[in-house]
Every structure is written in C-alpha cells, then in structure tokens.
Amino acid sequence: MKKIGVLTSGGDSPGMNPAIRAVVRKAIYHNLEVYGVYGGYTGLIAGNIQKLELGSVGDIIHRGGTMLHSARCPEFKTIEGQQKGIEQLKAHGIEGLVVIGGDGSYRGAKALTEQGYPCVGVPGTIDNDIPGTELTIGFDTALNTVIDAVDKIRDTATSHERTFVIEVMGRNAGDIALWAGxxxxxxxxxxxxxxxxxxxxxxxxxxxxxxxxxxxIIIVAEGVCSGVEFAKRLEEITKFDTRVSVLGHIQRGGSPSAADRVLASKLGARAVELLIEGKGGRAVGVENNQLVDYDIIEVLGRKHKLDLNLYKLSKELSI
Structure with a gap:
C-alpha cells in the first residue's frame, strides 16, 4: 500500500484534528502518501480530495472541529453513491481509507469494505456510543465542557434558591448526562x-x-425528553422555582482535552498500521488502556452498553 486517504464524517468532535494529524504523520513516517477527503462522504463523491503533507497538519492538534470538514450524505447510503466514491478513490490511486466518525460514518466504511475497498474506522463522537471501545474521541472534552457549565449554573442556582434542569446531548446514549451528572x-x-x-x-x-x-440540579439527556417540557411539568407539580439551560452545540466545540489528544493520536496511528498490515474492515478502540481492533461489521452488530453501576452510584450519592 502506497497511498491512503482520511476523512471525517457526521457530527464533529474535539480531537478529530489530532486524529487527522496522527494519520498523516504516521503514514508519511512509513513513506506513504496521504490524501485528505474534504467534506466527508459528500466530498468523496464530489472528488474533493487533496494530497496532505507534514505541514498540512501543523498547528492543528489543539484545535476543535475538523480541518477536513464534515457533512451528512444520504446519497452515500445508496450503492450508486458508494460506487461514485470508490471511483474517486481509484482515480487518485488511494488504496485504503481511514474514516473518523460515529455510527453513520462506520456504516459508510462498512459499505466500502463489503465492496472490496479496505477501510479502518476511528471512533470520533462526543456521545461515547461506539461499541468496541471504552472511550470515543471527543467524549472527555465534551464532558468537561458540560461539567464547567454545571458548576457555573450551580452558583446561580444557589444564589437564587432555584431548581435547574440542564439538557445535554445524547439522543440514544446517556454517557454525557451520566458522567457529567x-x-x-x-x-x-x-x-x-x-x-x-x-x-x-x-x-x-x-x-x-x-x-x-x-x-x-437535574441533568436530562436529550433522548429522554425536552428539558423545557420536563421543567414545566416539574414546576407544576412541586411549585418550586425552576429554570432550564439547554447546552446544545457548545458541547461539541472547544480545544480538545489532553486525554482526547492522546487518545486520538494513538487511534489514528493504529489505523494506519492496520492498513499497512493489509487489514481493512477494522474498527480501532481502547479497552483496559490497551489498543484493540475489531471487525467493523461485528462492531456495528453490537449495542453500546452504558455503565449502569455508575448510574446506581449516582443515585446513592445524591440522597
């Protein structure tokens, strides 16, 4: 393998840039050419692909978001869209692809793999909901953003003797709400x-x-209910003065934490190693502080499991 590509897809997460940097520099260290796909799978279909050099990823390790940009791409869910993407990869001589993102991004990588095109998935999402890894890139940063907000809200809640309902991200997974709570x-x-x-x-x-x-302080994951509606109902029952803060997309932004930078660097580099070893259709992760990789189809067939022991502990400590 002489040429590989890298793209980010779906929702951005802090740490994607360090992951991109790791992929590019690890590949160049091993004398590979690296190509960045700009705009996720949408950019892949459009052929928005450029060669990346060492300097291309300079001064990005501390920046949030993704220098390759990201986009949703319904067209890539179709065989026709996938074939267009493969044609663009072949036109640039790209022999393997690193895909950084969440569940939807992995599904795109799985589709390419099933059509004989080697891909490696790197878990980049603040929701921490990808099976096959204990931590996803961006979760730690988002968690600290939420905790910082909770600490500030607690100050005003104490001053005004109020109940505060804080809505956080997590449509299908409650890790942010649980850990932050x-x-x-x-x-x-x-x-x-x-x-x-x-x-x-x-x-x-x-x-x-x-x-x-x-x-x-009450933390509500968006997948449970609207924080506004919950607060309204709670105030009607208790008559307590209740306010709502919906944190929204602030949770996705900001400079990645040290933990996320290290995690992203390790996972990005490992993805390149797998491609060099001729192993496509894999998903990298970390378990028990060790790097692991699984068949990406197997990973998508599993369900993320939240640590319910933490949930039990939170109830015991909030009496």
Missing part, C-alpha cells in the same frame, strides 16, 4: 437507557427541600 453532583440524572419515575424525583426534591436544601 455524577462528576457535577447532580441530584437527578435522566438517561435514555433507564426509565424515570416522576413521583420518585418529586419526593427526592421535596425531601431535600425539607432538610434545608436550597437548590437542585
């Missing part, structure tokens, strides 16, 4: 993986109020 000392955490009991939440709030507690 536990680290931020939230009294209640709502996640998609577990049903919630409104009566239990109300009783907990009232008990806290009775023992002199002046404020409450």
């Amino acid at each position: 536990l680290a931020g000392g939230a009294e209640t955490i709502l996640i998609p993986e577990e049903n919630f009991d409104m009566d239990e939440i109300v009783n907990r709030l009232k008990k806290g109020h009775e023992r002199g507690k002046k404020h409450t």
Whole structure:
C-alpha cells in the first residue's frame, strides 16, 4: 500500500484534528502518501480530495472541529453513491481509507469494505456510543465542557434558591448526562437507557427541600425528553422555582482535552498500521488502556452498553 486517504464524517468532535494529524504523520513516517477527503462522504463523491503533507497538519492538534470538514450524505447510503466514491478513490490511486466518525460514518466504511475497498474506522463522537471501545474521541472534552457549565449554573442556582434542569446531548446514549451528572453532583440524572419515575424525583426534591436544601440540579439527556417540557411539568407539580439551560452545540466545540489528544493520536496511528498490515474492515478502540481492533461489521452488530453501576452510584450519592 502506497497511498491512503482520511476523512471525517457526521457530527464533529474535539480531537478529530489530532486524529487527522496522527494519520498523516504516521503514514508519511512509513513513506506513504496521504490524501485528505474534504467534506466527508459528500466530498468523496464530489472528488474533493487533496494530497496532505507534514505541514498540512501543523498547528492543528489543539484545535476543535475538523480541518477536513464534515457533512451528512444520504446519497452515500445508496450503492450508486458508494460506487461514485470508490471511483474517486481509484482515480487518485488511494488504496485504503481511514474514516473518523460515529455510527453513520462506520456504516459508510462498512459499505466500502463489503465492496472490496479496505477501510479502518476511528471512533470520533462526543456521545461515547461506539461499541468496541471504552472511550470515543471527543467524549472527555465534551464532558468537561458540560461539567464547567454545571458548576457555573450551580452558583446561580444557589444564589437564587432555584431548581435547574440542564439538557445535554445524547439522543440514544446517556454517557454525557451520566458522567457529567455524577462528576457535577447532580441530584437527578435522566438517561435514555433507564426509565424515570416522576413521583420518585418529586419526593427526592421535596425531601431535600425539607432538610434545608436550597437548590437542585437535574441533568436530562436529550433522548429522554425536552428539558423545557420536563421543567414545566416539574414546576407544576412541586411549585418550586425552576429554570432550564439547554447546552446544545457548545458541547461539541472547544480545544480538545489532553486525554482526547492522546487518545486520538494513538487511534489514528493504529489505523494506519492496520492498513499497512493489509487489514481493512477494522474498527480501532481502547479497552483496559490497551489498543484493540475489531471487525467493523461485528462492531456495528453490537449495542453500546452504558455503565449502569455508575448510574446506581449516582443515585446513592445524591440522597
């Protein structure tokens, strides 16, 4: 293998740039040519592909987002769209592709692999919901962004003796809500993986109020319900002064944390090694602080499992 490509797809996450940097520099170290695909699978179909040099990825390790940009691409879900992408790769002489992204990005890589084109998936998503790895690139940074917001909101909640409902990202996975809730000392955490009991939440709030507690923090993953609607319902029942903060896309931005930079560098470099070894159709990850890789089809057939022991602990510590 003499030429490889790299693209980012789907939602951006802090740490994608360090991953791109690792892919480019690891490949050049091993005398490979590297080509960046700009605009995800949409850019692949359009042939928006450029050769990358060492200097192309200089001064990006600390930057959030992705220098290759990203886009959703419904066309790539079709065989025709995939064939167009393969034609562009062949036209540039690209023999293998590193795909950095989440579930949808992996599905695109899987489709290419099934058509005989070697791809390696690198887990880049703030949701931490990719099987085959304990951590995804961007999760740690997003988590710290949320915790910083929770700490600031707690200050004003205490000052005004209010209940605050904070809605965080997580349509199908509650990792951000759970980890941020536990680290931020939230009294209640709502996640998609577990049903919630409104009566239990109300009783907990009232008990806290009775023992002199002046404020409450509730973290809601967007996949559970709207934070605004939940707060409205809660205030109607309890009559407590309740406010809402929807953190939104601020969770995706910002300079990647040291942990995410290291993780991205390790996973990006390992993806290149797999292609050099002639191993396509793989997905890299980290388990027990060790690099691992699995068949990408196997990974997509598995379901992400949230650590319910953390959820139990959060309830025990928020009495």
